[in-house]
Amino acid sequence: MVAEGKTILALSGGVGGAKLALGLADVLPAEGLAVMVNTGDDFTHLGLHISPDIDTLLYTLAGLNNQTLGWGLAGESWQAMDALESLGGETWFRLGDRDLATHLWRTQALASGSGLSQVTADLATRLGVTSTVYPMSEDSVRTVVHSSEGDLPFQHYFVRRQCEPAVEGFKFEGIEKARPNPAIQALLASDRLAAVIICPSNPFVSVDPILQIPGMVDALLEAAVPVVAVSPIVAGMAIKGPAAKMMAELSMPVTAQAVAEHYAHNYPGLLDHFVIDQSDVKLATDIGRTGVKVAVTSTIMQSREDKQTLAQFTLQLVES
Amino acid sequence: MVAEGKTILALSGGVGGAKLALGLADVLPAEGLAVMVNTGDDFTHLGLHISPDIDTLLYTLAGLNNQTLGWGLAGESWQAMDALESLGGETWFRLGDRDLATHLWRTQALASGSGLSQVTADLATRLGVTSTVYPMSEDSVRTVVHSSEGDLPFQHYFVRRQCEPAVEGFKFEGIEKARPNPAIQALLASDRLAAVIICPSNPFVSVDPILQIPGMVDALLEAAVPVVAVSPIVAGMAIKGPAAKMMAELSMPVTAQAVAEHYAHNYPGLLDHFVIDQSDVKLATDIGRTGVKVAVTSTIMQSREDKQTLAQFTLQLVES
Numbered sequence: 001m002v003a004e005g006k007t008i009l010a011l012s013g014g015v016g017g018a019k020l021a022l023g024l025a026d027v028l029p030a031e032g033l034a035v036m037v038n039t040g041d042d043f044t045h046l047g048l049h050i051s052p053d054i055d056t057l058l059y060t061l062a063g064l065n066n067q068t069l070g071w072g073l074a075g076e077s078w079q080a081m082d083a084l085e086s087l088g089g090e091t092w093f094r095l096g097d098r099d100l101a102t103h104l105w106r107t108q109a110l111a112s113g114s115g116l117s118q119v120t121a122d123l124a125t126r127l128g129v130t131s132t133v134y135p136m137s138e139d140s141v142r143t144v145v146h147s148s149e150g151d152l153p154f155q156h157y158f159v160r161r162q163c164e165p166a167v168e169g170f171k172f173e174g175i176e177k178a179r180p181n182p183a184i185q186a187l188l189a190s191d192r193l194a195a196v197i198i199c200p201s202n203p204f205v206s207v208d209p210i211l212q213i214p215g216m217v218d219a220l221l222e223a224a225v226p227v228v229a230v231s232p233i234v235a236g237m238a239i240k241g242p243a244a245k246m247m248a249e250l251s252m253p254v255t256a257q258a259v260a261e262h263y264a265h266n267y268p269g270l271l272d273h274f275v276i277d278q279s280d281v282k283l284a285t286d287i288g289r290t291g292v293k294v295a296v297t298s299t300i301m302q303s304r305e306d307k308q309t310l311a312q313f314t315l316q317l318v319e320s
Numbered sequence: 321m322v323a324e325g326k327t328i329l330a331l332s333g334g335v336g337g338a339k340l341a342l343g344l345a346d347v348l349p350a351e352g353l354a355v356m357v358n359t360g361d362d363f364t365h366l367g368l369h370i371s372p373d374i375d376t377l378l379y380t381l382a383g384l385n386n387q388t389l390g391w392g393l394a395g396e397s398w399q400a401m402d403a404l405e406s407l408g409g410e411t412w413f414r415l416g417d418r419d420l421a422t423h424l425w426r427t428q429a430l431a432s433g434s435g436l437s438q439v440t441a442d443l444a445t446r447l448g449v450t451s452t453v454y455p456m457s458e459d460s461v462r463t464v465v466h467s468s469e470g471d472l473p474f475q476h477y478f479v480r481r482q483c484e485p486a487v488e489g490f491k492f493e494g495i496e497k498a499r500p501n502p503a504i505q506a507l508l509a510s511d512r513l514a515a516v517i518i519c520p521s522n523p524f525v526s527v528d529p530i531l532q533i534p535g536m537v538d539a540l541l542e543a544a545v546p547v548v549a550v551s552p553i554v555a556g557m558a559i560k561g562p563a564a565k566m567m568a569e570l571s572m573p574v575t576a577q578a579v580a581e582h583y584a585h586n587y588p589g590l591l592d593h594f595v596i597d598q599s600d601v602k603l604a605t606d607i608g609r610t611g612v613k614v615a616v617t618s619t620i621m622q623s624r625e626d627k628q629t630l631a632q633f634t635l636q637l638v639e640s
Binding site for chain 2: 107
């Protein structure tokens with residue numbers, strides 16, 4: 001389906017993106033998938049460098065993710081958080097005992113001078129992940145949410161305040177000085193690249209931080225490969241996370257069409273295909289006016305097979 | 321026994337010192353005991369600020385210490401270390417899941433700008449410790465062991481290499497710029513101070529770092545209160561830790577007398593009383609020649625009552 005030696009580049013945030021990435025990993029050879037992951041959610045907490053989206057990708061691709069919670073590791077225990085709570089410490093960001101090991105390992109590796117890409121590659125190897133997982137940049141980019149309660153660092157908005165404050169906009173601190181991950185730049189400039197798939201992640205806080213790194217969209221356009229985006233909005237709802245709530249607060253219609261328009265407006269000419277759920281088939285014509293080919297299928301990924309089927313569907317678009 | 325409103329200052333390292341400190345805490349009113357704790361063993365590990373001796377004191381005084389292991393918390397679990405081991409991370413310094421909370425809490429508090437004294441006081445309160453526990457200094461002092469394998473940071477010698485390398489000497493990095501804890505300086509200069517008790521801690525790596533902070537011995541001498549030291553060497557053996565092995569490697573006799581001579585030589589006139597175990601009674605006369613009054617009792621602290629009895633004994637010396 002994808003020629004031998006060719007690589008698919010997936011752009012992803014956390015949970016929603018990881019589902020499609022897992023489907024892609026299942027149907028592609030190991031060397032056929034590279035995932036470029038948002039690090040705008042990264043933060044330092046309790047002295048530890050935490051990369052939530054990277055960890056979600058790694059845990060999901062390693063089959064270690066906690067499907068009940070939707071985040072963290074399966075079979076997790078919470079002794080450290082319990083003890084921290086009894087100390088009156090900050091426990092709003094729930095760090096499981098086994099998950100803590102990941103953060104301790106990463107923090108030490110970064111402190112010893114390794115870059116986030118190397119650290120992520122090492123972690124992937126140690127967790128048994130065979131696909132390549134890249135942080136979007138070696139540089140620090142930190143998402144700040146302009147909200148009804150003032151500027152909030154992303155995890156404070158997302159986890160601590162449970163997305164309750166109304167969103168007024170976003171800022172990606174440090175992005176003007178950031179560069180796309182050099183390995184991604186090399187992939188984009190090579191003939192190994194077969195296509196780019198923008199996973200059904202939050203457009204504002206997962207995909208935008210990736211695409212707004214200076215030089216990223218130009219490199220994608222110059223790569224001249226098909227770019228496929230999958231809508232994270234289905235029937236007016238976000239499958240996971242605050243995307244729908246954010247759109248309403250930003251006075252956007254909560255539709256797959258508005259997502260397509262967001263991408264078309266901010267990144268003209270970037271998307272070739274836009275995949276919507278069959279429940280949104282009535283929007284296909286209007287979405288097509290943004291300049292993309294609209295593809296309709298079932299985009300809800302509950303089972304492992306659902307993920308593989310959607311992955312196959314996106315890859316077939318690339319071939320078409 | 322100790323007049324109301326008066327305070328005993330105990331100088332302590334980890335386990336051995338904590339035993340006597342617990343005995344003192346049991347027989348003194350809460351405000352009657354201040355413990356000045358060695359921080360030369362502190363280190364940064366996996367991104368966390370770890371203060372092993374302070375934690376041993378706090379856990380012991382709070383009744384939370386793991387008596388089986390001799391370190392750490394009772395009822396501990398090891399999920400984070402197991403996960404870190406499966407990542408191939410550094411697990412030679414065993415951090416229990418609940419113990420990790422202490423390090424996370426401290427690391428965050430220090431990062432937010434609090435000094436180690438404030439952080440220690442807060443931790444003590446949160447753990448339910450009523451005695452006052454002071455780090456020896458607000459400044460960083462780091463013990464380095466000159467060994468047959470070269471210079472080793474203390475925890476690398478002590479835990480990672482299990483005290484196997486032969487000791488050739490010690491260096492306390494940063495000590496020349498360190499100052500004694502200001503609260504201790506105030507106590508030493510006040511009329512609240514009743515006596516100083518040097519716990520049966522390792523003379524070289526627990527007590528020496530405290531006493532060699534510039535100004536510390538002068539302040540102790542000026543305080544003009546009784547100073548009592550308890551020998552950590554009993555019948556040619558250390559009750560706990562590498563003191564005996566170190567003495568042999570440093571070509572010292574492994575005796576309580578050699579400990580007394582070490583203190584007399586390095587800190588002339590500091591000790592008033594030197595407490596030895598009854599099994600060393602034959603050394604009393606020779607130890608007396610170092611200029612101290614020698615007191616003989618049972619110094620082995622197994623039961624809680626043993627600790628209280630030895631504490632009472634040292635306090636009676638102070639009164640005499």
